[in-house]
Amino acid sequence: MLMVQNPYSVLGVSENASDEEVAKAYKALAKKYHPDLHPGDKQAEQKMSEINAAYDQIKTGSWKSAQQGGSDPFAGGYGRPSGQYSGTPRYAHIRECLRIGEYVMALHYLNETRDRSAEWYYLSAIANSGVGNSLTAINHARQAVEQEPGNTEYVRLMNILSHGGRVYEQRSATYGAPCICPNSLCIWACLAYLCCSGLSSGLGMCYGANPGSGV
Amino acid sequence: MFGYVTAVKNRLTDEQWRRYSAFYCGLCRELGKRGIKARATLTYDMTMLEMLLGGVLGGEETAGLMRCPAAPVKKREFVSNSFVSYAADMNVLLASYKLLDDWKDDGNLLSAAGFRLLSRAAAEAAERYPEQSATVKRELEAISALEAAGENNPDIPAACFGRLMEGLFSVGNNCALISFGHSLGRLVYIMDACVDFEGDLRHKKYNPMTAYKKADFELLLSTLAYDCAEKYRALGCQRDNEIMENILYCGVWSRYYKKYGSESKEGDAYGSKPI
Numbered sequence: 001m002l003m004v005q006n007p008y009s010v011l012g013v014s015e016n017a018s019d020e021e022v023a024k025a026y027k028a029l030a031k032k033y034h035p036d037l038h039p040g041d042k043q044a045e046q047k048m049s050e051i052n053a054a055y056d057q058i059k060t061g062s063w064k065s066a067q068q069g070g071s072d073p074f075a076g077g078y079g080r081p082s083g084q085y086s087g088t089p090r091y092a093h094i095r096e097c098l099r100i101g102e103y104v105m106a107l108h109y110l111n112e113t114r115d116r117s118a119e120w121y122y123l124s125a126i127a128n129s130g131v132g133n134s135l136t137a138i139n140h141a142r143q144a145v146e147q148e149p150g151n152t153e154y155v156r157l158m159n160i161l162s163h164g165g166r167v168y169e170q171r172s173a174t175y176g177a178p179c180i181c182p183n184s185l186c187i188w189a190c191l192a193y194l195c196c197s198g199l200s201s202g203l204g205m206c207y208g209a210n211p212g213s214g215v
Numbered sequence: 216m217f218g219y220v221t222a223v224k225n226r227l228t229d230e231q232w233r234r235y236s237a238f239y240c241g242l243c244r245e246l247g248k249r250g251i252k253a254r255a256t257l258t259y260d261m262t263m264l265e266m267l268l269g270g271v272l273g274g275e276e277t278a279g280l281m282r283c284p285a286a287p288v289k290k291r292e293f294v295s296n297s298f299v300s301y302a303a304d305m306n307v308l309l310a311s312y313k314l315l316d317d318w319k320d321d322g323n324l325l326s327a328a329g330f331r332l333l334s335r336a337a338a339e340a341a342e343r344y345p346e347q348s349a350t351v352k353r354e355l356e357a358i359s360a361l362e363a364a365g366e367n368n369p370d371i372p373a374a375c376f377g378r379l380m381e382g383l384f385s386v387g388n389n390c391a392l393i394s395f396g397h398s399l400g401r402l403v404y405i406m407d408a409c410v411d412f413e414g415d416l417r418h419k420k421y422n423p424m425t426a427y428k429k430a431d432f433e434l435l436l437s438t439l440a441y442d443c444a445e446k447y448r449a450l451g452c453q454r455d456n457e458i459m460e461n462i463l464y465c466g467v468w469s470r471y472y473k474k475y476g477s478e479s480k481e482g483d484a485y486g487s488k489p490i
Contacts, residue, residue, distance in 0.1 A: 019364055019365075020364075023364060023365025023421075024365075026365055026367065026425075027365065027419050027420075027421065027425070028419065030416065031416060031417070031419045034416055034425070035428050036412075036413070036416065036428055036429045036430075037417075052367070052426045055367055055426075056367075056368075059367075059368075132370075132377075132397075132401070132442075133368075133370035133374070134370070134401075134435070134438050134439055134442065135369055135370050135373075135405065135427070135435050135438075135439075136368060136370045138434070138435060138438065139426075139427070161438070162434065162438070164437075164438050164441035164442065164445075165434050165435075165438040165440075165441055166437075167441060168438075168441035168444060168464075169437050171444070171464060172437075172440075172464040172465065172468075175226060175460065175461065175464040175465045
């Protein structure tokens with residue numbers, strides 16, 4: 001989804017607002033619309049997405065620099081919808097950076113453009129992953145998949161980025177940390193299900209962690 | 216951000232727990248040489264630092280019995296390795312800078328008093344380890360600035376804390392240790408942000424995870440923890456592997472599950488979906 005809204009309007013601040021005013025507005029809106037405060041409310045989720053994107057645009061300055069006379073020299077040509085990923089000529093230079101491991105340079109080019117297409121998010125995910133920004137990488141890979149669910153390359157990236165977390169969860173299950181089940185149920189429930197049907201009365205200790213409370 | 220790098224007692228054998236506790240006592244004993252206030256800053260976090268440095272870089276261990284000021288009746292076992300003094304200095308340094316940070320952010324005068332009392336021990340630690348001191352100061356200041364500016368990309372302040380931890384692990388010119396330190400720093404920072412998340416959101420306070428949903432936390436934290444665990448494996452640690460893995464696979468989640476775990480207990484215990 002290309003950002004055509006004025007991010008300052010989304011946050012309800014003037015275009016001359018200071019960084020502090022922008023941050024204050026963001027916090028107030030987050031308190032109002034954050035999906036964790038409104039479980040199940042799809043509109044809140046959508047709104048929060050717009051708010052995050054707007055804040056991101058203001059922070060990176062990508063809105064203002066584009067307004068000041070097109071510092072988007074790579075405009076023209078958009079990502080192809082679905083099917084095998086082939087990429088656009090627009091981002092050939094970024095893909096080249098990623099290929100040779102120049103992630104910082106790739107991020108620099110990515111932040112120069114206002115575009116937030118699926119392809120942008122895909123490339124950003126790879127670049128961020130390369131510099132160790134795991135959270136941003138997963139977030140952006142997810143955005144790419146959400147925009148183009150049919151794109152197998154984007155799905156593959158998402159799987160690769162999530163792989164480590166899944167391996168970790170399996171390993172930590174053997175240490176007695178709660179397994180991360182879809183419903184976030186306690187480990188005893190999971191073990192009970194796996195081992196024997198309805199056997200375990202292990203409701204007792206879910207996560208009886210008693211982290212070294214003194215010697 | 217103390218309190219995350221800790222082991223879980225009931226997932227260790229008695230012998231492992233005794234050894235872990237003995238190191239904790241040994242660090243306390245070392246801190247005691249720097250004064251009463253210094254002793255009060257004792258953490259399991261720096262105990263882990265000491266143990267890991269010994270496990271990777273080697274060196275002798277000393278063991279013995281000591282009197283515990285908190286429980287003076289029976290003498291306690293202690294164990295220390297060649298990095299105990301370093302760990303004590305790092306403990307005091309971190310405690311001092313954190314207190315200073317609290318004072319600047321919250322105007323908390325109690326913290327200020329603590330800082331002043333600690334400052335001789337901290338100043339001496341800073342003199343012995345100027346690079347670490349400069350790193351801790353620089354990165355804590357950077358994080359403060361980012362938080363004040365409302366940075367909503369959590370990877371950025373997390374990277375600062377990663378660099379802070381790199382500094383602590385910059386011993387013996389070991390790149391693998393530095394890399395592990397960075398990874399652990401990122402994990403601890405984000406874990407802390409997730410634990411504080413609900414409270415901060417409700418009170419309109421800054422939280423680096425504002426742009427994320429709670430439902431995503433476990434995947435994200437597991438991803439960071441995975442990186443940490445892999446970097447740990449690459450260290451080839453020769454001692455106390457079980458204790459270290461307990462910390463990395465179990466202990467780091469303690470405060471998180473203490474906060475959010477009760478919700479999962481209310482879930483359906485039978486007929487649940489398999490892993």
